[in-house]
Amino acid sequence: MSTRIKRGLAWGGALIFLILLPQMLAINHINTVVQFAIDAAFAVSLNLLLGYGGLLSFGHAMFFGVGAYATALSLTHIPGLPLLMVVGLGGLAGALLALAFSPLLARVSGTAFAMLTLAFGQLLYVFCLKYREITRGEDGIGGYPIPPFRIPGVLTVDMAVPQHFYYFAMTILFLSIGAMWFFTKTPFGSVLVGIRDNPRRIDYLGFKVPHTKAALLIFSGAVAGLVGSIYALLHNLVSVDGVLSIFASFNPIVMAYVGGLGSFFGPILGSGLIHGLNEITSRYVRYVDLINGLVFIGMVLFAPGGVVGIYRAAREKWLQRKLSRGKGEKIL
Amino acid sequence: MSPTIVMYITQALHGLAYGMLLFLVSSGLTLIFGMMGILNLAHASFFMLSAYFSYSFLQVTGSFWLTLLLAPVAAGIFGVLVERFLLRKVHARGHIAELLLTVGIMLVILELVKIFWGTESQIIPIPPALNGLINLFGLEYPLYRLFIIALSVAILGFMALILFCTRLGKIVRAAVSDAEMLDALGVNTSLVFMLVFGIGTWLAGVAGVAVAPILTVFPGMADQMGMDAFVVVVVGGLGSLTGAFMVSLMLGELNAFGIQFIPKLAPVLMFAFMAIFLCFKPTGLLGERE
Numbered sequence: 001m002s003t004r005i006k007r008g009l010a011w012g013g014a015l016i017f018l019i020l021l022p023q024m025l026a027i028n029h030i031n032t033v034v035q036f037a038i039d040a041a042f043a044v045s046l047n048l049l050l051g052y053g054g055l056l057s058f059g060h061a062m063f064f065g066v067g068a069y070a071t072a073l074s075l076t077h078i079p080g081l082p083l084l085m086v087v088g089l090g091g092l093a094g095a096l097l098a099l100a101f102s103p104l105l106a107r108v109s110g111t112a113f114a115m116l117t118l119a120f121g122q123l124l125y126v127f128c129l130k131y132r133e134i135t136r137g138e139d140g141i142g143g144y145p146i147p148p149f150r151i152p153g154v155l156t157v158d159m160a161v162p163q164h165f166y167y168f169a170m171t172i173l174f175l176s177i178g179a180m181w182f183f184t185k186t187p188f189g190s191v192l193v194g195i196r197d198n199p200r201r202i203d204y205l206g207f208k209v210p211h212t213k214a215a216l217l218i219f220s221g222a223v224a225g226l227v228g229s230i231y232a233l234l235h236n237l238v239s240v241d242g243v244l245s246i247f248a249s250f251n252p253i254v255m256a257y258v259g260g261l262g263s264f265f266g267p268i269l270g271s272g273l274i275h276g277l278n279e280i281t282s283r284y285v286r287y288v289d290l291i292n293g294l295v296f297i298g299m300v301l302f303a304p305g306g307v308v309g310i311y312r313a314a315r316e317k318w319l320q321r322k323l324s325r326g327k328g329e330k331i332l
Numbered sequence: 333m334s335p336t337i338v339m340y341i342t343q344a345l346h347g348l349a350y351g352m353l354l355f356l357v358s359s360g361l362t363l364i365f366g367m368m369g370i371l372n373l374a375h376a377s378f379f380m381l382s383a384y385f386s387y388s389f390l391q392v393t394g395s396f397w398l399t400l401l402l403a404p405v406a407a408g409i410f411g412v413l414v415e416r417f418l419l420r421k422v423h424a425r426g427h428i429a430e431l432l433l434t435v436g437i438m439l440v441i442l443e444l445v446k447i448f449w450g451t452e453s454q455i456i457p458i459p460p461a462l463n464g465l466i467n468l469f470g471l472e473y474p475l476y477r478l479f480i481i482a483l484s485v486a487i488l489g490f491m492a493l494i495l496f497c498t499r500l501g502k503i504v505r506a507a508v509s510d511a512e513m514l515d516a517l518g519v520n521t522s523l524v525f526m527l528v529f530g531i532g533t534w535l536a537g538v539a540g541v542a543v544a545p546i547l548t549v550f551p552g553m554a555d556q557m558g559m560d561a562f563v564v565v566v567v568g569g570l571g572s573l574t575g576a577f578m579v580s581l582m583l584g585e586l587n588a589f590g591i592q593f594i595p596k597l598a599p600v601l602m603f604a605f606m607a608i609f610l611c612f613k614p615t616g617l618l619g620e621r622e
Contacts, residue, residue: 056428058373058435104607111370111427115566122559123603130596250435257432290443297436300429301421 018170022163030162031234036275037173038231043252043259043267044180045223050253051261052184053216054196056114059121060224061248063094067225068243069128069135071232075144083147083159087172087229094225095218102214109199109213118246125244140239159233169230176223177268183219184264192216254296260308269307338471343588349477351584352484356539358561358568358576359491360532366508366571367525368423370430374414374437375536376558382407382537383544383553384445387454396459404537411533415526445551454549480542487538488577491531495573504528508571560587563606 022030042064049055067090074081074089101120108116128135135141149157149168159165183189194202195209203209232238242248252267259270274292281291303310361375385403393399414437422429458476465472495501506514507524515521539557547553560583568575583602590598 050428054428056431111431114428114431115371115562119563119566119603119606123600123607126603127600130600250439253432253435287443287447290440290447293436293439293443297418297433297440300433300436301418304425304429 018174019167022166027162030166032275034166034169034230034234036271037170038227038234039252039255039271039275040268041173041177041227042224043255043271044177044264045220045227046252047256047261047264047267048180048183048216048220048223050256051263051266052189052192052196053213055109055213055216056253057117057249058114058246058253059117059119059124059249060220060252061244061246062117062121062124063097063221063224064228064231064248065124065128065240065244066093066097067091067228068232068238069093069141069228070225071229072141072144072238073134075146075232076141079145081147083149083168086147087226087233090229090232091222091226094228095222097225098218098221099214102217105217106210106214118249121244121249122246125240125246128240128244135240138239138241140237140242142237142239144236146233146236165234169234172230173227176226180223181264188212188215254292256306258295258299258306260306262305263308266306266308273307339592341471342473343592344585345473345477345481347585347588348581349480349584350587351581352481352488353539353543354557354560354564354584355488355577355580356484356542357536357557358564358580359488359573360535361561362565362568362571362573362576363504363508363528364532365565367511367528368419368430370427370434371562371565371570372532373431373434374441375434375532376554376561377438377441378407378411378533379536379540379557380549380551380554381410381441381445382540383456383547383549384449384454385537386541386544387449387456387549390456400538400541403541404534407537407540408530408534412526412530415529419529420522420525442551449549451551456544456549458545476545483538483542487535491535560602563602567606567609 021033025033042060045063046057046060049057049060070093071086071090074086105113105116105120129137131137146159146165148159149164157164157168159168184192191202191207191212194205194207195212199209202212228243231243235242252271255271255274256267257270258273259268260266274295277291277295278288282288285291299306305312357376357379361372364370364372364375382403385406386399389399389403389406390396393402418433418437419430422433462476462479464475466475466478495504503514503519503524504527506519507521507528511521511525514524540554543553543557564576564579564583568577568579583605586601586605587598590601594601
């Protein structure tokens, strides 16, 4: 069997599994799967910056957060807004925020980028915490109506049913991960990897480095906003500590790093692993976050490529052994 | 004195006390930045950790003065261990790995503190000798805050003496400006890194103990100080002690008068300050690097 057919079969299998999943699970588990998909898509959007652009963002939650707030606010104040437009607004809010900050952010990289994103993220956090009239601070905005998914004259799907919401959310998240996958495969994605590895050389080749970084930032911000919007629809509650705090920014970093920054699917694997770890540890001990932190430190110290890196190293070793054994036979 | 003038002087003194504490924290942060090229995100965690140490030491020993001596040293030793056994291992792999490691350390310290001391606020009483108000030319001012100002000035004077008048200070300043060159000259830079990291966390620890009776001790107590120290280091110019000193005092006053006149905007004020400042001078006040 060729790799292409194998890959196609694996994808098809995964797709069928995801389609059948809500039929097999209890309602609260369905929402756990959606939450996992949200984390995965968020971590992938962070990895676009970190793994592909080499830009470590400590404030990625600000894009996620404005997406969530845009959704919550528009649903609270504008009655009768269609569902897809609400989600689109979330993406637009993330993109606009990234656009607003990009003149400052696109010029820097490395530590300076990390620090500036941290500062902007905290700025937004404190701002939303203090402007209680709009954001209701720590209490958060909740209880807004979730509109049904409606194609006029064709069908209306009620989003209050968890299974229905599952299909809607998973489709949106799947499409955004697909869009990011496509993004990394375009020539533009290759230029990004070039900027990560050697920005000066890319500059000499005639590419505009800050503009490219700004475009990446806006795309990543838009996806994060979109994902934040799905978060707002899932939880029906958006609070500053949930979506804008510094821990909301660290979470996807931990997930992406545990999975492996060097690969596209690493962050998805990482969020799966962290979710699984949390499910197991929360049954036995109270200190779930401590274990996450220790796992993260262990990964940074001993496995810089994450789980994907460990797998790649093991496979390389295995292939080399096979190769050397083959050579040995020939010589004999 | 008229009440308005009293208010101005009181707020100015409050600002001075906060600014001095801020400088205790940010001086270590800026020195560590100068050497390693990273902002240590776990720095404020040591500040919090030291406050918790002081709470426990105070319960065991019962003496505030002994606590003031011991708790920061314990935090400093913890800092040295973190540098020696964690940060040094990833130093060769570059800044992003180091930054991520400090994030991990920050998360772990926060969780450990919650496990050992719980999440509720612990109250540390102001020592009796420093309790009460003092009359300054007709102005009633809390004695403990004056003590904080005096303590900070004394420690900073001592540190400045070491830094600018001894051979060790010369080596540290050289490490901040160019660690590789210093290494090539035959100085054991690993040891210098460890020492400066330890002293930096010790300074943050002193601030943590000093602030504990005013702020009470809780897991989120380092949040504001941490962000403020970070703004100080960025605006003051990365690695510049003098810049950090000036900006610390500016921020302290900005904070004190901001709370007085525009309470709602006060927390946003310092970020606005930073953003405006960096637009005009991206390297910070006295910095040479981005």
